[in-house]
Amino acid sequence: MITKKMLDGFNKQLNAELYAAYLYFAIGAWFEGKNLEGFAAWMKSQAFEEMSHAMRFYNHILERGGEVELFEVKKPEGSWSTPVEAFQAAYEHELKVTKMINDLMDLAHAEKDNAAIYGLLNWFVEEQIEEEDQTLKVVEKLKMVGDSKNGIFMIDKELGGRPLPPTQTIVNPGAGKD
Ligand code: FE
Numbered sequence: 001m002i003t004k005k006m007l008d009g010f011n012k013q014l015n016a017e018l019y020a021a022y023l024y025f026a027i028g029a030w031f032e033g034k035n036l037e038g039f040a041a042w043m044k045s046q047a048f049e050e051m052s053h054a055m056r057f058y059n060h061i062l063e064r065g066g067e068v069e070l071f072e073v074k075k076p077e078g079s080w081s082t083p084v085e086a087f088q089a090a091y092e093h094e095l096k097v098t099k100m101i102n103d104l105m106d107l108a109h110a111e112k113d114n115a116a117i118y119g120l121l122n123w124f125v126e127e128q129i130e131e132e133d134q135t136l137k138v139v140e141k142l143k144m145v146g147d148s149k150n151g152i153f154m155i156d157k158e159l160g161g162r163p164l165p166p167t168q169t170i171v172n173p174g175a176g177k178d
């Protein structure tokens with residue numbers, strides 16, 4: 001059983017994770033348009049990972065007898081004129097998500113929802129450390145190379161090594177970190 005407050009919080013977070021996927025698909029498309037295919041691949045992979053985050057909430061709600069409520073996913077906001085701006089937008093979005101997860105954790109403590117704390121939210125607290133770290137690292141590398149085309153191409157090549165997650169881990173995340 002879950003309380004109404006927790007259920008509303010989960011459904012809201014499910015929507016926020018889907019919005020993150022939208023945002024990263026949008027940024028990925030922007031990179032693709034600039035022929036920076038490595039950055040694009042990284043963003044698309046991250047977008048699918050965001051869908052797996054949404055599925056963690058979806059699965060948790062259903063496992064606990066709650067009702068999944070799918071709200072409208074808003075149009076991704078923002079425009080970018082350089083790779084560093086685009087990655088900065090991703091980093092800033094992750095900071096927002098971290099805040100939302102922390103708020104949800106506070107709510108879970110207030111509601112004494114141990115299943116949410118240990119079965120779902122602890123994982124997200126750790127995951128957000130990775131999400132902030134990996135986006136910030138790219139922002140910093142891009143700042144380091146500045147306008148150097150060579151530098152940008154090198155980072156593009158490095159990020160292009162990130163594969164798309166397999167469908168199974170998107171739909172049924174749970175084993176291992178993503
Ligand atoms: Fe996420």
Ligand code: CA
Binds near residue numbers: 049127130178
């Ligand atoms: Ca991750």
